[in-house]
Amino acid sequence: MPATPQTLDALKARFGELPTSEFRGDTRVVVGKERLLELMGFLKSAGFDLLVDVTCVDYLNYRGATDRFGLVYLLANTITSERLTVRCYVNESGLRVPSLVPLWSGANWLEREVYDMFGVAFDGHPDLRRILLPEEFTAFPLRKDYPLQGRGERHNFPVLLRSQA
């Protein structure tokens, strides 16, 4: 269910005019990273109690895109089943956004995954380490400028011969 007009009116009263759109029953709000934490705190107190997912899109070479990365926060209100998508655009010059772990503990691993795959740093995250890839991995593989077959990381291992084992 898309966000109700009451929710959007409350957002408008608090944060002014934010770019808002609706597509096939999903409402989307775009916010700058300076006001992201404030807006999320407001939405949580307004009833959006579930952070469904945190993910990211790399818009490198994307037609008409002005920013490099777009963070996606999917929120849900479990009482009214209202849903809201919050978008936040960041660029390579300032790849830091506030962490949402103070609001939703479930953001912990979701933000670690975004950091692992895209290299977006989350300020205030209690444990910002790689979650899927090995610790010694240096690249961020879901970025569009990373080659699909990697840079040789997958074959950077010692070879065991019959006599060594």
Add this chain to the structure above:
Amino acid sequence: MAVELPDNVVVTKLDELASWCRKNSLWPMPFATACCGIELMATGASRHDLARFGAEVMRFSPRQCDLMIVAGRVVMKMLPVLQRIWQQMHEPKWCISMGACASTGGVFDTYCVVQGIDRFIPVDMYVPGCPPRPEQLIQSIIDLQDMIQREGTISGQEFETSERNRPKRALLELPMYGEFRNPQSAISH
């Protein structure tokens, strides 16, 4: 000098006797990381019944096994685990690379999937298929038994020949679309 032997006495070489014992009591270590593992389970279960070939005792401790069956794709985070388990197994030991992913990486030609485990550990048998039928795995075990009977020794000397020590495949990266990568840089990266 002829020796009279009773009918119930068989004379053989100790080597062949040891090989015969080994080949008929393989203890597989199931390194099942993906869907090939399901076929591996089916192979061990009653319908296909790996017990007919003396290899039904799957142990999850590498210390008790002498046949590693790598069933499924191995990612770069899993490869050090695979190598450690291989090193923990006692000689004599053998390895079956089961399925397209373990042998070549299969369709997963991505940054994190190892393109064939034979780049990093010695492999004795490859089973094609995605996933292979249990019959194919059983056939590979039969072939492996033939191999063990042919070349096994009680002194373990066969593991020191240059043929067995050679890596099965050169450490060549496959060409990427549009550019060739220097194999040396892939290794030293």
